[in-house]
Amino acid sequence: MSVLVYIDHTDGEIKKSSLEAASYGAQLASQLGVAAHGLVLGTLNADLSALGKQGLQKVHQVKNDSLNQFDPGQQAVMVAEAVTSLAATVVVVSNNVTGKALGPRLSARLKAGLVAGAVALPDTSNSFVVKKAVFSGKAFAQVAVSSPIKIIALTPNAFSVSNGDGSAEVADINLTVPAAKIKVTGTNKIKGQIPLSEAELVVSGGRGLKGPENWGMIEELADLLGAATACSRPVADSHWRPHHEHVGQTGGAVAPNLYFAVGISGAIQHLAGVNRSKVIVVINKDPEAPFFKAADYGIVGDAFEVMPKIIDSVKKLKGK
Amino acid sequence: MKILVCISKTPDTTAKIAFTDNNTKFATEGVQWIINPYDEWYALVRAIELKEKDPTTVLHLVNVGGAENDAIIRKALALGGDEAIRVNIESQDSFTIASQIAQVAKDGGYDLVFTGKETIDYNGSSIGGMVAELLDWPYVSLATKLDIEGSNAKLTREIEGGEETVEASLPLVVSAQKGMAEQRIPNMKGIMGARTKPLKVVEPVAVEALTSIAGFELPPAKAGVKLVPADNPEELVRLLHEEAKVI
Incomplete structure (x- = not known):
């Protein structure tokens, strides 16, 4: 049993929203008494063992440059395979631009209930209920997830990054890499600005x-x-x-x-x-x-x- | 080409948000309903533009819900589209809704399923991705541009701090946001024509919901604004630093 955190990255670095997701996933794992794992698809410059600071015990990576170009269909197949092989019962992604495309695909693939836009840790006392923002921030809903596997897409900036002194074990994981159906032809980033x-x-x-x-x-x-x-x-x-x-x-x-x-x-x-x-x-x-x-x-x-x-x-x- | 645009019904953007039945249901009394702005302004209008460019394009709308949704569907048809399909099931969780839309898309042989980036009530951003997975089609989310050349689609999508241009082959699912098109106001001809356009009602496929809403809550009320005199803005900076501790 484990909580699996999808680690999103850009320009060789882990996104801040994924550090939040890792912190959230690790705290949820300790709440459930299971292991906290991370999954990285693609290649980075960042030191992945540093995700131990956020509380992840092990980070699995598929080192393949082509995965740096994001195709949610391709990645959903891979994450679903990792969920099975790591016996994950909860998947945490950030509800950022990547998670908004990946989370729903993964949910439909695994028949796993998705809470998109979670703002707090789940209440796991006798069911699995996650608070999320609704009505464009004017209210919150408590969403009960009934499927065996749960997917939580965490709202960026809703959960603080924990900074402990742990170090995560980093290992390659062997997953099928399906052909990408989306071809990235150009990228235009506004330089020097904070997104x-x-x-x-x-x-x-x-x-x-x-x-x-x-x-x-x-x-x-x-x-x-x-x-x-x-x-x-x-x-x-x-x-x-x-x-x-x-x-x-x-x-x-x-x-x-x-x-x-x-x-x-x-x-x-x-x-x-x-x-x-x-x-x-x-x-x-x-x-x-x-x-x-x-x-x-x-x-x-x-x-x-x-x-x-x-x-x-x-x-x-x-x-x- | 055959396009299917997903139309959701949402409370008006200025609707009062309140709950009944021990905070488990949205209080609908007095609420004005509209077509979800992202579905209408961006997905539907862009689909209409594509049909204007290529009049052989077939444009259908789909909505999942009860007969009370028909008024909204007619409003959408007044903007454009050849016909609408309503899947007759009280809308439940995203997966149930997406499963109905995927079935309609499969049965109708569409090349493009088009949604808004999210609904303004549930803010799930989930339907497009789920439909794509259920159909095993590629999915381009948060798109700000879409052009079709033959069986190839060229799009621009949002990434953090910028945008990306991408290409994919049809069939394809796309979620649209600001930039994709400009809001249109239906004209009298459109409104009259919408009355006679076909609105087919189909029965749902059996699907088990994966999530349910246990309850709603409103955010705690703000304590009230602390006003700083205009001739002493330095005090504001001090408060933000020492009291709110945000700078």
Whole structure:
């Protein structure tokens, strides 16, 4: 019996969301009294034995460069085979872009119930119930999984990475590699930026900033904090900022430790994308802006006057 | 080419979220229902565009649910599509729904099954991947672009911090998100025409659900916003550092 954690990687490194999944899987394994294993498909530069810090005992790897190009159909076959050979009863993946494609395929293949978007460890006292976010973060559901094998896709940034001093045993595993049916023809990554989905801090701007030329202060604050930048829908629709920065009901959903919103009124559709943030700061000159009701801290004031002072103050704090 | 677009019914984006029956059921009273925006704005509209480019394309819609879903299905048909199929079963877990759609796709001989990236109520992101596995077709998720050339599809999909261009052969399952197409408003001709388009009701295949919802809960209410005077923004930075400990 074991908990098997699918370890997702990019550019030779393990994704932070997979370190969270490994920490989650290891804690679940100790809750169930079983072993915690990791599975890596593809090749990395990272030292896989370091996954012991997150609590994994053993990491199985299929060293094959072609697997670095992601085909969820191909990988589902391989993970399913590993589940059988390692007698895994729970599979943990991150509910990131990879997990959203792999998790459902694996679920259908193994007839294993999937909880997509888990936010906490399961309650295993007399059944298997996992809490997940629903209604775009406006509520949670307790999902009971009835199948013998369970699959949990963990929401990024919902579970902290544990950092113990363990070291995992790393071994090759022999799995059938089916032919890939998806061919990757090009990759376009925005260099030097923190991906929104992985960001712990997010600085976001709205229409109140009046135009793309005024984004300097958003970028400067984000830079100082090591935060990602985001925006509201009207801003993306007006092409002031790229679409991938759009956060909200129809854009991306984020759950950072800090969501710092400048000049965003907080329409319900925007809140749907950010309401799982741990701390929300709102800067808006309209005291009636609905966002203040969802905020933890706020300043009713003109962003153009307030932001430079905040930036100065953060500079002092960071000793810059 | 034959396209099947999956249409889900969800509460309106501004609907009040509340629960009844000891927090086990969503309170539907007074709720406005809409077509799941990701299904409508992105998957359906892109499928309509593909049909406009190649009028020989056959475009069908599929929904899993009871007769109360027919109004939403007609709304989708008002945008476009030749006919709709409703699988007559109260929607249960993702696997049950995906199994019904996979059966419809198998029976209908489709080349492309198209879904939105997730529903705005359950946020599972699961149907497309499950349907693909049940059919043993390739799956491209979170796609922002799709073009078809013969039996080959060229797509762009999201990856962390960027995007990737990929190619796959039909038949194929695709989940769509923002970028794929722009929202359309149905015109009067579409609305009138939708009334007479075929809406076939088919009986479900027997499937055992793998998950069930034991209960819902609302997030704890926010304590209320702590306002900092506009002439002292330094205080905000201090609070974030010392009190909230997030910077």
